[in-house]
Amino acid sequence: xxxxxxxxxxxxxxxxWLGGCSGCHMSFLDLDERLVELVKLVDITAxxxxxxxxxPDVDVGIVEGAVCNDENEHVLRTLRAHCKVLIALGDCAxxxxxxxxxxxxxxxxxxxxxxxxxxxxxxxxxxxxxxVPTLLKRVRPIQEFVKVDAHIPGCPPDADxxxxxxxxxxxGRMPKWTEKNLxxx
Amino acid sequence: MIAPxxxxxxxxxxxxxxxxxxxxxxxxxxxxxNIPTLCYLKHLSPWGGCRMCIVEIIGSPKVVPACSTxxxxxxxxxxxxxxxxxxxxxxxxLLFSERNHICPFCVMNKGDCELQLQGxxxxxxxxxxxxxxxxxxxxxxxxxxxxxxxxxILCTRCVRTCEEMEGTHTLDISHRGAKNxxxxxxxxxxxxxxxxTSCGACVAACPTGALFDKAAAFRGKLGTCQTIRTTCTxxxxxxxxxxxxxxxxxxxxxxxxxxxxxxxxxxxxGRYETWAEPRQRIRQPLVRNHGKLEPATWDEAxxxxxxxxxxxxxxxxxxxxxxxxxxxxxxxxxxxxxxxMFVAPxxxxxxxNNDHSPDAMAKLHDADAIIVLGAQPSRAQGVVAAKIRxxxxxxxxxxxxxxxxxxxLDQYATLCANVVSLERKFWGRxxxxxxxxxxxxxxxGPDAMTSIGVAVLERLVKIFExxxxxxxxxxxxxxxxxxxxxxxxxxxxxxxxxxxxxxxKPLKFLxxxxxDEPDGGARxxxxxxxxxxxxxxxxxxxxxxxxxxxxxIARVVLPATVWCEKQGTITNFEGRELPLQAVLPTRGEARxxxxxxxxxxx
Numbered sequence: 001x002x003x004x005x006x007x008x009x010x011x012x013x014x015x016x017w018l019g020g021c022s023g024c025h026m027s028f029l030d031l032d033e034r035l036v037e038l039v040k041l042v043d044i045t046a047x048x049x050x051x052x053x054x055x056p057d058v059d060v061g062i063v064e065g066a067v068c069n070d071e072n073e074h075v076l077r078t079l080r081a082h083c084k085v086l087i088a089l090g091d092c093a094x095x096x097x098x099x100x101x102x103x104x105x106x107x108x109x110x111x112x113x114x115x116x117x118x119x120x121x122x123x124x125x126x127x128x129x130x131x132v133p134t135l136l137k138r139v140r141p142i143q144e145f146v147k148v149d150a151h152i153p154g155c156p157p158d159a160d161x162x163x164x165x166x167x168x169x170x171x172g173r174m175p176k177w178t179e180k181n182l183x184x185x
Numbered sequence: 186m187i188a189p190x191x192x193x194x195x196x197x198x199x200x201x202x203x204x205x206x207x208x209x210x211x212x213x214x215x216x217x218x219n220i221p222t223l224c225y226l227k228h229l230s231p232w233g234g235c236r237m238c239i240v241e242i243i244g245s246p247k248v249v250p251a252c253s254t255x256x257x258x259x260x261x262x263x264x265x266x267x268x269x270x271x272x273x274x275x276x277x278x279l280l281f282s283e284r285n286h287i288c289p290f291c292v293m294n295k296g297d298c299e300l301q302l303q304g305x306x307x308x309x310x311x312x313x314x315x316x317x318x319x320x321x322x323x324x325x326x327x328x329x330x331x332x333x334x335x336x337x338i339l340c341t342r343c344v345r346t347c348e349e350m351e352g353t354h355t356l357d358i359s360h361r362g363a364k365n366x367x368x369x370x371x372x373x374x375x376x377x378x379x380x381x382t383s384c385g386a387c388v389a390a391c392p393t394g395a396l397f398d399k400a401a402a403f404r405g406k407l408g409t410c411q412t413i414r415t416t417c418t419x420x421x422x423x424x425x426x427x428x429x430x431x432x433x434x435x436x437x438x439x440x441x442x443x444x445x446x447x448x449x450x451x452x453x454x455g456r457y458e459t460w461a462e463p464r465q466r467i468r469q470p471l472v473r474n475h476g477k478l479e480p481a482t483w484d485e486a487x488x489x490x491x492x493x494x495x496x497x498x499x500x501x502x503x504x505x506x507x508x509x510x511x512x513x514x515x516x517x518x519x520x521x522x523x524x525x526m527f528v529a530p531x532x533x534x535x536x537x538n539n540d541h542s543p544d545a546m547a548k549l550h551d552a553d554a555i556i557v558l559g560a561q562p563s564r565a566q567g568v569v570a571a572k573i574r575x576x577x578x579x580x581x582x583x584x585x586x587x588x589x590x591x592x593x594l595d596q597y598a599t600l601c602a603n604v605v606s607l608e609r610k611f612w613g614r615x616x617x618x619x620x621x622x623x624x625x626x627x628x629x630g631p632d633a634m635t636s637i638g639v640a641v642l643e644r645l646v647k648i649f650e651x652x653x654x655x656x657x658x659x660x661x662x663x664x665x666x667x668x669x670x671x672x673x674x675x676x677x678x679x680x681x682x683x684x685x686x687x688x689x690k691p692l693k694f695l696x697x698x699x700x701d702e703p704d705g706g707a708r709x710x711x712x713x714x715x716x717x718x719x720x721x722x723x724x725x726x727x728x729x730x731x732x733x734x735x736x737x738i739a740r741v742v743l744p745a746t747v748w749c750e751k752q753g754t755i756t757n758f759e760g761r762e763l764p765l766q767a768v769l770p771t772r773g774e775a776r777x778x779x780x781x782x783x784x785x786x787x
Contacts, residue, residue, distance in 0.1 A: 094311045096318070097287055103318035104285070144315060151310040155289040177308040183296065 011170060012058040015047040015089075016079055018072040019099040019139060020065030023156040024090035025049065028062075030159035041170055058083045060169070066092040066099045067140050071133035080146040085169065089162070091155040093142045098155075100139040107137055150174060153182065192258035197265060209262055210238055210251035220264050221273060221303055223392055224340035225252040228442065228449060229349055235340050236276045237303060240264045248272065270307065277303055278312040283363065284319060285335040291394040292402040293336075299392035300338055317363070324369070326376025329383050329399060329457045332367065337395035339365055343387035350450050352574025352597075355381040367395070382567060382593070385456040389439050389449075400461045401437040410436050414443070416755060416763040417455035418509050418667050418701075418748045420566045422446060422546075423757030424455050428749065428768045435460045435749065435768065446546055446757060452567020459748055464705070464731040468773025471742040478742060483774065487784050489741050490696075493724035494785065497693035505686075505709075506677065507700040508536075508666025510778055511753035511765060515675035517782045523690070525680040526672050527709055529665045531559075531631035531638075533681040536673040539662035541760030548659045552576055554583040554622035556645065556658065559604065559638045560630025563593040565665045569628070570594055583618050587641050589632045604637045616648045625649070625658035631665060663758060671756040683709050687718040695719070696726045696785065697735065698778055701747040705733025728781055744775040751777065 017025060025048055031038060042060075046052040055061075055075075061083030067073050080086055091097040102110045116124035142148060152165045152175070161182075165175040175181075189204040196213050203212035208231065213220050224235035233253035240251045243261035248269065251262075263269070280286075280300065288294045288301060296302070321334035339358065344367065347356040355378055359368040370378045388396045410429035417424045425444025429436040438460055442449035470486030471478040481489070494502060503523040510518075518524045528536060542548075549555065549572045562570035570593070576582045577597045586594060586601040595601045599618055602611055619625060627645065632638050649657055664670055673679050680686045687695075699706030706729060710716055719725055719738060727739035730747045749768040756762050771777075776784075 088311065091289065095281075095287070096316060098289060100316070100318055101285070101287065104320035138318065141311075141316070143311060148311070153310045177310045179302075179305040182305040182308070182310075183302070 010043040011041060011060060012045055012056070013042045013047075013060045013062065014045045014055050014058040014079060014083065015049070015062040015064070016055075016075050017048045018063060018065030018076060018093070018142070019068030020090065020092040021098075022048065022064070024064040024092075027154075027156040027159055028089070028162055031163055032159070034159075034163055038166070055079055055082050059085065061086045062089050063087065063093045063142050064089045066096045067136065067142060067145055068099050069133035069135045073136070073145060076142055076145055085149045086142075086146065087165070087169070088142055088148045088151045090157055091153060094151050094153055096139050096141045100141075103138045107135060111135070153177070190258075192256060194256055194259060195261045197263060203256055205255075205258070207256055208252055209240060209249075209254050209256045212256050213251060213262075213264060218264060220251050221306065222252060223299060223303060223338065224342060226342055226345075226390060229342065229345040229390070232341055232345065235338070237273055239269060239272060241266060241269060273303075274307045274309065277307055277309060278314055280338050281309070281312050282314040282316050284317070284321060284337060286393070287335075291336060292397045293394035295406045296408040297406055298394060301393075319363070321366075324374045324376075325399070326374040327378075327381070327383065327399070328376070329385060329453070329461065330375050330381075330388060331397050331399050331402070332369070332375060333395055333397070334366055335395075336393045337367055338393055339367070340392060342390040342392060343367060343396055346386045346390040349575060349579065350386045351382060351384045351571045352578050353380045353382060354578075356387060380593075382563070382571075383453040383457065384451060384567060384571065385453070386440070386450060398437060398457075400457070404434075405431045405436045407437065413766055413768045414441050414764075415749070415766040415768055416757075417451065417459065418751070418755060418765065419454040419459065421664050421667055421670065421758040422566050422568050423667075423755060423759075423761065423763045424451050424568050425449075425763075426451070426455060426459075428460075430768055433769055446759065446761060446763070447568050450568050450571055452571065454567060458703075462747075466730060466747075466772055466775075467732055467736065467742060467744040468775070469744060470774065471736075471739075473740045478736075478739070483776070483784075486741055486743060487787075490724075490726050490743075490785050491787070493726075493740065494694050496723065500690060501693040502696075503687075503690075503692050503694070504696045504698065504782075505680070505683070506672070506698040507702050507706060508664075508669035508672055509700040509702060510668060510672060510698065511751060511755055512668070512671055512675075512762065513753040514779045514782065515672060515677070517779050517786070518672075519676055520786055521696075524677050525683075525686055526666070526669060526677045527683060527706070528669055528679045528681050529631055530681055531634045532664055532666060532669065533679040534634040535629075535631050535662060535664050536666065536669045536679040539664075539670065540674075541670055541756065541758060542659070542661040543760050545659075545661045545759045546572055548624075548626050548661070549573060549576055549628070550580075552582050552624050552626040552659075553580075554585070554619055554625040554658075556585045556587070556619075556625070556627045557594065558587045558627065558629040558641060558645070559589060559632030559634070560628055560663045561588070561590065561592050562628070562630075562663065565630075566663060569663065573597075573628075583622065585615060585618060587638075589635075589638075604632070604635075604641050607641070612644065612648075615645075616651070619648055620652060621655075622658075623655055625656070626661060627658040628661045628663050630663045661758070668755045670758065682712065684712050684714045684718060687715065687722075691721075693723045694726075695722050695724070697728065697739075698745070698782075699727060699729035699733070699735060700745055700778065701730040705729055705731045705735055707734040710734050710738075726785075728778065730775065743781050744773060745781065746771050746775050746777050750775065753779075 201216040231253040233250040239248040241263040324332040424447035425441030440451040
């Protein structure tokens with residue numbers, strides 16, 4: 001099928017993966033055969049799935065994960081600047097979720113536990129290279145940094161939930177969350 | 186008594202009738218109108234703290250909590266409006282932001298959590314407030330209970346349950362504002378708490394994952410479990426159990442609120458000790474061969490038993506059973522010439538001479554004076570102890586304890602003494618306390634059957650007779666053996682000292698049914714001489730669910746069922762015939778007690 005056959009231009013989408021487990025992107029791929037339908041409507045540009053790093057100007061930005069370090073913040077702000085609609089995908093982006101568990105501890109303690117005190121570590125060192133992103137003092141959800149236009153909750157949101165939200169948004173409407181489509185398990 | 190006045194009010198445009206004194210929530214629920222709640226539980230006093238059940242009353246400027254606002258005749262109530270939904274959503278957002286409600290690794294995730302459910306129902310996809318991410322500890326020091334402050338919403342359902350159902354008031358709320366928290370014993374942990382009885386009622390009441398059962402955590406969502414109602418066989422109270430199972434294993438055990446005996450309450454034995462069982466199950470019949478117990482088929486084992494039984498004359502044969510047997514086994518037991526039931530010290534007289542006490546729990550509930558004589562409910566019948574505690578603490582009944590051993594219950598007593606050290610002055614005070622009693626109840630256990638116990642009993646009767654007014658006390662016999670009263674009434678001889686019983690008639694064949702007794706029946710061996718007497722018997726058959734010292738000496742071991750595999754009925758101390766429902770299929774080759782007995786008789 002040629003692109004010119006479609007009257008409507010495709011919606012350009014970029015997705016980013018911040019502090020999260022990539023489960024939301026996996027769940028996105030769980031759309032299975034619906035992905036074929038989806039790519040008829042959207043163009044996936046920068047994304048962990050396409051492995052394109054540079055974020056172009058897009059219509060929709062989708063964010064998985066919480067903001068844990070300065071690189072996460074940079075990517076998030078870049079995406080916000082390049083997209084018209086920003087969607088938070090999954091609980092880490094929305095609440096901080098599992099990555100935010102470290103907020104209960106001091107950052108030094110967290111680093112020491114991870115790089116020095118682990119049972120398998122013999123001689124540990126906390127990485128200090130400028131090439132490694134610096135951890136923020138506290139993990140925060142993305143709406144504390146940028147304006148978020150829609151949320152798709154779940155850990156991870158299941159494929160049906162993602163499909164429902166995307167189709168609604170592509171049709172120009174906001175997803176309406178009720179007990180039925182939130183409590184899917 | 187004057188019947189309460191009928192009132193009518195309009196809720197969401199519907200005419201609803203109720204009685205004066207009922208709350209708006211009660212009338213709405215009775216009329217099928219759903220109002221969201223979090224801190225409300227039907228069996229507890231209303232708290233009005235969570236603000237989920239707020240409603241509007243036309244003509245009133247502010248919203249009110251439906252759970253704690255009495256309904257007024259003729260008023261118009263709105264339970265669902267845009268502004269109410271907004272307010273409820275704000276309340277939920279505050280709750281979600283205040284602590285660390287991180288669902289993915291919560292024991293209550295996926296449908297068991299009431300907070301999560303309210304979030305779903307109010308369409309919360311994200312909240313507008315920043316999360317506080319406070320650092321709260323998790324108390325995992327208890328043997329069965331755990332408390333995760335991160336998930337607490339301070340609804341006080343646990344605090345009220347602890348006070349109103351168990352009566353220990355172990356839990357309460359301390360500190361102010363954002364530091365407000367549930368405390369165990371003024372700042373102890375579950376592991377170090379003096380007053381916590383581990384009854385687990387607080388866990389059953391908790392709407393979130395703040396209080397949870399360690400053994401049940403992450404073993405499956407309750408919504409997908411099978412639920413089966415059965416009766417606890419740990420003691421003669423016969424509390425109702427609601428057992429959650431999945432793929433033939435027990436996920437969790439809760440009290441059954443439909444139980445006429447316990448009304449949802451359980452003690453640590455029924456709630457945890459039944460299923461968090463560390464002992465090794467006997468899975469197949471064992472027969473002793475050249476001094477060693479070896480696995481055998483049922484046919485081989487039964488053949489060995491029958492052969493040994495045939496060698497003995499009827500007078501040389503006996504059956505010794507646990508008081509945990511069901512009513513249905515009584516008829517089969519009668520076919521044996523000599524049947525004894527091993528009971529606790531001093532309990533033989535209690536079982537042989539006493540009947541059931543109808544409505545004992547209700548009478549304890551309504552009593553204004555409770556005398557406990559020679560019984561240890563806080564050790565042996567936890568739910569009776571809870572009933573006594575709540576009657577004393579909440580309904581201000583007087584409690585008099587005459588004990589042979591100290592117990593947790595003593596601290597709640599108006600008067601408390603050991604039966605061996607009663608002075609004249611003490612009896613004067615007893616008479617003073619009992620003078621005004623209008624609904625006195627006397628609970629007596631096995632130790633009331635000793636000569637000292639009987640003397641105390643007679644003295645108490647005299648005090649009651651000397652009163653100028655007021656009824657005689659309701660007498661409640663409280664044995665410790667599960668079904669001992671019924672088995673004794675069915676002709677099974679209660680035996681408190683096994684030695685003399687074995688010695689009375691020399692035996693060649695002894696069949697012991699230990700069932701799933703906590704010690705596997707091994708306490709029989711603690712008695713002096715019994716070991717030697719058992720060794721003299723040609724054939725000792727032990728029918729038990731668990732390995733014990735007793736099975737070690739048996740010639741033949743027959744695997745028996747445990748509480749959750751039993752089918753039949755038991756009769757509790759009130760005389761209620763209560764059903765036992767098999768919750769799980771029998772483990773290994775175990776067979777029901779009665780079936781084994783019938784096979785032995787063939």
